[in-house]
Amino acid sequence: MLSYASKRVSVGIVTLLAASIIVFAVLEIVPGDPARLMLGMNATEDAVRTLQEQMGFNQPLISRYFSWLGGLLTGDFGKSYTYSVPVFDLIKERVAVSLPLALISLALSTVIAIPVGLFSASRRGSIADTAAMGAAQIGIAIPNFWFALLLVYVFAVMLRLLPAGGFTGWENGLWPSIKSLILPSIALALPQASILARVTRSSLLDVLGEDYIRTARAKGLSRRRVLYHHALRNALIPVLTILGMQFSFLLAGTIIVENVFYLPGLGRLVFQAITQRDLIVVEGVVILLVATVIIVNLVVDLAYAIVDPRLWSRR
Amino acid sequence: MNIWKSFLIGTAIALLPATTSFAAKTDLVLGIVLEPPHLDPTAGAAAAIDEIVYANIFEGLTRIGPKGDVLPALSESWILSDDGKVYTFKLHKDVKFHDGTGFDAEDVKFSLDRARGDKSTNAQKGLFAAIDTVETVDSLTVKVTLKQPSGDFLYNMAWGDAVIVAPESADTNKDKPIGTGPFKLENWEKGSQIVIAKNPDYWGTPAKLEKATFRIIPDPAAATAALLAGDVQAFPVFPSYETIAQFQTDPRFKVVIGTTEGETVLGMNNKKPPFDNVNVRQAIAHAIDRKTVIDGAMFGFGAPIGSFFPPHHPAYFDLTAETTYDPELAKKLLAEAGHPNGFKTTLKLPPPTYARRGGEIIAAELREIGIDAEIIPVEWAQWLDQVFKNKDYDMTIVSHTEPNDLNIFARDDYYFNYDSATFKELIKQIEATSDGPKRTELYQQAQKLLAADEPAAFLFQLPKTGIWDAKIEGLWENGPIQANDLTAVKWID
Numbered sequence: 001m002l003s004y005a006s007k008r009v010s011v012g013i014v015t016l017l018a019a020s021i022i023v024f025a026v027l028e029i030v031p032g033d034p035a036r037l038m039l040g041m042n043a044t045e046d047a048v049r050t051l052q053e054q055m056g057f058n059q060p061l062i063s064r065y066f067s068w069l070g071g072l073l074t075g076d077f078g079k080s081y082t083y084s085v086p087v088f089d090l091i092k093e094r095v096a097v098s099l100p101l102a103l104i105s106l107a108l109s110t111v112i113a114i115p116v117g118l119f120s121a122s123r124r125g126s127i128a129d130t131a132a133m134g135a136a137q138i139g140i141a142i143p144n145f146w147f148a149l150l151l152v153y154v155f156a157v158m159l160r161l162l163p164a165g166g167f168t169g170w171e172n173g174l175w176p177s178i179k180s181l182i183l184p185s186i187a188l189a190l191p192q193a194s195i196l197a198r199v200t201r202s203s204l205l206d207v208l209g210e211d212y213i214r215t216a217r218a219k220g221l222s223r224r225r226v227l228y229h230h231a232l233r234n235a236l237i238p239v240l241t242i243l244g245m246q247f248s249f250l251l252a253g254t255i256i257v258e259n260v261f262y263l264p265g266l267g268r269l270v271f272q273a274i275t276q277r278d279l280i281v282v283e284g285v286v287i288l289l290v291a292t293v294i295i296v297n298l299v300v301d302l303a304y305a306i307v308d309p310r311l312w313s314r315r
Numbered sequence: 316m317n318i319w320k321s322f323l324i325g326t327a328i329a330l331l332p333a334t335t336s337f338a339a340k341t342d343l344v345l346g347i348v349l350e351p352p353h354l355d356p357t358a359g360a361a362a363a364i365d366e367i368v369y370a371n372i373f374e375g376l377t378r379i380g381p382k383g384d385v386l387p388a389l390s391e392s393w394i395l396s397d398d399g400k401v402y403t404f405k406l407h408k409d410v411k412f413h414d415g416t417g418f419d420a421e422d423v424k425f426s427l428d429r430a431r432g433d434k435s436t437n438a439q440k441g442l443f444a445a446i447d448t449v450e451t452v453d454s455l456t457v458k459v460t461l462k463q464p465s466g467d468f469l470y471n472m473a474w475g476d477a478v479i480v481a482p483e484s485a486d487t488n489k490d491k492p493i494g495t496g497p498f499k500l501e502n503w504e505k506g507s508q509i510v511i512a513k514n515p516d517y518w519g520t521p522a523k524l525e526k527a528t529f530r531i532i533p534d535p536a537a538a539t540a541a542l543l544a545g546d547v548q549a550f551p552v553f554p555s556y557e558t559i560a561q562f563q564t565d566p567r568f569k570v571v572i573g574t575t576e577g578e579t580v581l582g583m584n585n586k587k588p589p590f591d592n593v594n595v596r597q598a599i600a601h602a603i604d605r606k607t608v609i610d611g612a613m614f615g616f617g618a619p620i621g622s623f624f625p626p627h628h629p630a631y632f633d634l635t636a637e638t639t640y641d642p643e644l645a646k647k648l649l650a651e652a653g654h655p656n657g658f659k660t661t662l663k664l665p666p667p668t669y670a671r672r673g674g675e676i677i678a679a680e681l682r683e684i685g686i687d688a689e690i691i692p693v694e695w696a697q698w699l700d701q702v703f704k705n706k707d708y709d710m711t712i713v714s715h716t717e718p719n720d721l722n723i724f725a726r727d728d729y730y731f732n733y734d735s736a737t738f739k740e741l742i743k744q745i746e747a748t749s750d751g752p753k754r755t756e757l758y759q760q761a762q763k764l765l766a767a768d769e770p771a772a773f774l775f776q777l778p779k780t781g782i783w784d785a786k787i788e789g790l791w792e793n794g795p796i797q798a799n800d801l802t803a804v805k806w807i808d
Contacts, residue, residue: 031695033704039350039438040360041703042717051436082352083505084489093505149536156544164544165537169504259534262541264506268533272506275666276352277696279734 003302008301013292019290020072024065027279033057034081034277055081068283077284082276087284090269097167097181099264099315102250106183110243116193117200117239122227124205133201139194148187148260155183165261184261188254192246203235210234236307244300248293340806341525343787345799346538346547348554350506352530353489358428358476360438362797365475367509367529367550369798373478373494374415375398376423376457377469377725383627383718383795385469389418389479389495390457399464399749406455410518412481413492413499414658420451426479427459439476439717466749470719475798497522497802501764507531511801523789523805542568542782549783549801556668562782569785572616573628573793577714577777579617579669581677582702584709585770589658596769597638598648602684603677604640609775612672616659617775622762623721626776627793630758632805634766638773645684657685660709664690669777670712677712686731712779718796721761722746724770733770798806 034050036043052058071078077087116136120129156164162183168176207213208231216226255267266285274283351363356373378388387393390404410418413587431443443467451725467509471477471730484493492500498511509529513522530547532538535555541547543561553559562568583590583599590596590753605619618626621634649657664674671692678688688710693701702708708730715723724733725742741761748754766773779794789804 031700032694033700034696036699036704037696038359038361039436040697042441042720043360043438044440047436047438047440050434054436068627085505090505149540152537152544155578156546159391159553160544164540164546165506165532166541166546167504169507258535262507262530262532262534262537264504264531268506272350275694275696278352311732 003029004305005302006300013299015294016287016291020069020287021065022292023283023286024068028061030277030279032277034279037277053094061101068280072284072287078280080273080278080281081271082278082281087281089189090281091266091285091288094264094266094269096170097263098251098254098267100177101181101188101263101265102247103252104181105192105250106243106247108185108189109196109246113193113196114188114200114239116197117204118227118232119206120197120201121208133198134146136194136197139190140198142190144187144191145256145260147190148184148257151183151187152260167263180261180263184254184257184263186204186251187257187260190313192250196239196246198240200235200239203238204231207235231232233307237304240300240303240307244296247296248289251289251292336672339658339808341523342527343524343549343801343806344528344530344547346532346541346550346553347529347799348533348538348552349653351509352589354500354503355422355488356478356507357426357480358436358438358489359602365796365798366797367511368478368492368494368496369475369498369796370800370802371498371511371527372492372496372500373480374496375472375474375476375478377473379470379718379796379798380797381791381793381800383793385473388473389423392691393469395749399747400461402461402468403452404457404459405700406457407518410495411516412484412495413514414481414484416481416483418479418481419454420457420496421454422481423457424451425482426448427477429480429485432479437472437476437634441475442471442474445471450492464747464749466754467719473796474718475796475797476537477698489573498527501526520802522802524801525572527801527804528590529799541616545570548792549781549787551779551781552794553780553782556616556780559614559780565693567785568782569787571779571781571783571790571792573779573781573791574604574618574625574720575716575777575779575794576625576720576796577716577794578623578625578720579673579712579774579777580623581772581774582708582711582713582731583771584706584730584732585734586706587709589652589660590709591766593653594648594652594656596772598645598652598684599681599686600638600769600772601641601645601648602686603638603774604680605774606640606682608673608676611676612669613775613778616778616780618671618748619779620773621774622766622773623724623771624758624762625714627795628758630755632759632762634762634773637766638769642683649684649686654685657687659687659689662688662690663698663702663711664692665695665711665713667714668691669714671745673774674712706730716777716797721758731770731807733768735764735768735770738768740762764798 035048035055039048039051068078080087080090083090085213116132120132123129142160152164163180167180172179213231216230251266255271257267258265270282270285337780349363349368351367352359355366355369356368358365374388376388376390377385380386389407391407392405394403410419427446427449430437431446445468446460447460447462452458474731480488481493497517498516499514501510501512503509512526516524524554532541538550538553539555539558542550547711559570563570584595585591607618609615617634621637624631662674664670674690678690722742723729725739741757745754745757748757781790783790786806788807791800
């Protein structure tokens with residue numbers, strides 16, 4: 001068991017280190033000078049040079065990489081070129097929006113998808129199954145920014161029940177904050193739930209076709225008991241994989257939905273930082289996301305082992 | 316006793332909304348498209364900085380008014396010496412910065428010296444180039460000596476980049492802007508909104524709003540929804556041209572289409588063949604139908620221009636007739652230049668919609684006269700690097716939004732690569748001439764020269780598409796500078 005876990009962890013660390021080199025190198029190759037971008041079209045050459053020196057761009061690449069890496073290890077993500085505040089504070093503010101949003105969407109999608117998947121699998125080929133899977137197909141096909149706009153027009157513009165967007169900040173009250181996350185999380189959850197429902201269904205159907213299920217049924221167990229106790233548990237591994245991937249996506253891959261609802265999330269921070277050549281912010285966020293993906297995958301790997309105890313004993 | 320106290324306060328708070336609802340509203344939520352990188356107008360070119368702080372938080376010696384005229388600000392009056400070289404500014408007294416420190420002549424000297432000094436990272440350092448020395452005569456009098464007379468000096472001092480800052484707070488203005496204006500920064504939730512509140516200790520006419528929130532909404536569809544849902548009550552520069560018609564028919568809103576200082580041009584690399592031939596540049600100008608571009612890229616908003624000058628300026632001279640849409644003439648000019656069958660070239664387009672949509676239309680129009688322009692979309696950072704700095708381009712589309720920027724065509728090594736001794740001489744004369752008919756005459760000569768040389772094809776003036784609640788008064792109609800001056804804004808009931 002320990003070797004299984006420690007192997008996973010060391011693979012994670014190597015991945016993280018490799019990612020840090022790639023992220024840093026790629027961003028340094030991208031054309032565009034942050035100093036010139038900040039000072040614009042009318043700037044004099046000496047003003048641009050002064051700013052470059054102030055931001056430390058005249059130091060060699062390698063030494064900049066190591067001072068950045070050293071900073072990361074001590075929790076110092078550097079200072080944003082454009083905002084001139086610590087990158088860590090920027091990320092912290094954005095995570096306060098993105099993390100709850102991701103968790104709510106994930107919870108919403110799981111709560112919808114697993115029962116639907118179970119239901120469809122247990123009534124395979126029925127009208128209800130066809131209807132549910134048809135709905136899931138539509139859910140995958142609808143672009144989420146369009147669905148988001150639809151939600152805004154119905155609930156904000158027509159009914160005026162919820163805000164059209166924006167985020168008031170947690171310090172201004174729990175309810176207003178939750179309220180501004182409701183529509184975005186629905187918009188994000190719909191396609192995720194659709195995918196998850198389909199995966200749950202097909203994974204369950206695979207398992208239900210296995211010999212040991214027939215044996216269990218032959219032994220005299222009820223359909224229900226076989227479904228919940230024998231099939232579901234074994235069908236969960238692919239579902240967990242998808243869930244892990246969805247969480248990573250929801251944390252930062254939601255730029256479009258964040259734009260529609262003008263939420264100050266991580267996705268928009270990265271996007272803005274890229275266009276403004278705020279490279280240190282991009283590097284910080286990307287490395288944090290890589291770390292998150294690695295950790296989530298680690299948790300998923302360990303969760304496999306809980307679902308399937310055979311993994312503990314293997315090697 | 317404590318319970319009683321809190322009970323009373325609680326009751327008072329509970330009654331507050333009921334009593335204030337009879338009075339006019341004193342808070343306002345405005346939508347802006349781009350978040351400023353920081354809030355120090357003396358250390359960055361982003362228009363989004365001035366859109367928050369200009370006239371609201373920071374003030375300069377002079378300021379630009381809604382019509383583009385120069386008005387007194389921190390300096391109540393000034394005297395110009397007979398040789399046109401020495402300005403003596405008389406400052407307002409009893410002015411305080413937001414942190415309570417006093418404002419006097421030393422702050423003016425500090426600010427101007429800082430902006431033009433060696434360590435300056437001022438994005439418009441050129442504005443201060445004419446200054447020779449800055450001296451304090453007494454605590455409320457500043458003497459600025461120029462190297463040569465400058466007709467633009469008072470205008471230059473009105474830019475957001477020339478605001479007066481205090482030595483105590485200059486280094487932290489990016490995050491905690493400390494100015495002398497009628498509003499102070501209350502808080503900035505990065506990525507979300509910036510809130511400014513009335514400065515109760517303001518030296519001049521106090522603001523009528525108690526609080527103003529700038530909410531950052533980059534997406535055009537979201538901007539439309541936010542206005543319709545009432546989440547924001549004003550969008551001074553509304554980004555979604557396609558939905559403006561919807562607001563024009565809605566009595567809840569006022570739609571105000573004004574002009575800006577943004578001359579949108581098809582820039583050409585004047586030193587690179589075939590663009591080094593004036594006939595080729597003229598041919599391209601004649602191949603473009605400005606109306607089609609304005610209708611297609613801007614949904615009809617934007618005034619056509621025939622030279623590099625804003626139509627709202629008193630010295631404007633309409634030269635659009637010089638380059639009418641005439642594909643036959645364009646083909647003839649191309650043939651004269653030795654390209655009867657046209658040529659292949661590239662068109663680099665930065666992200667704004669006017670450039671991307673306008674570029675597609677123009678490329679189609681150029682194809683009609685045989686010019687095959689390959690469209691290359693670039694980001695702003697790439698544009699600045701490739702086009703602006705390294706002049707590695709054939710054609711590009713960009714809007715020059717700085718006010719009073721006719722002189723860019725006189726700059727050495729500017730990205731147009733246009734080099735005309737006559738034009739440089741004209742600009743020199745303009746700069747040395749203070750206002751009056753002589754200056755207007757020179758301005759018009761310069762406009763005509765550009766229309767003849769066509770270093771760029773002049774397309775249209777960028778509009779200021781403002782939409783706000785019909786009950787709001789005092790927002791600017793035009794954009795003589797990129798600012799949202801809220802000092803006179805109020806709700807009417």
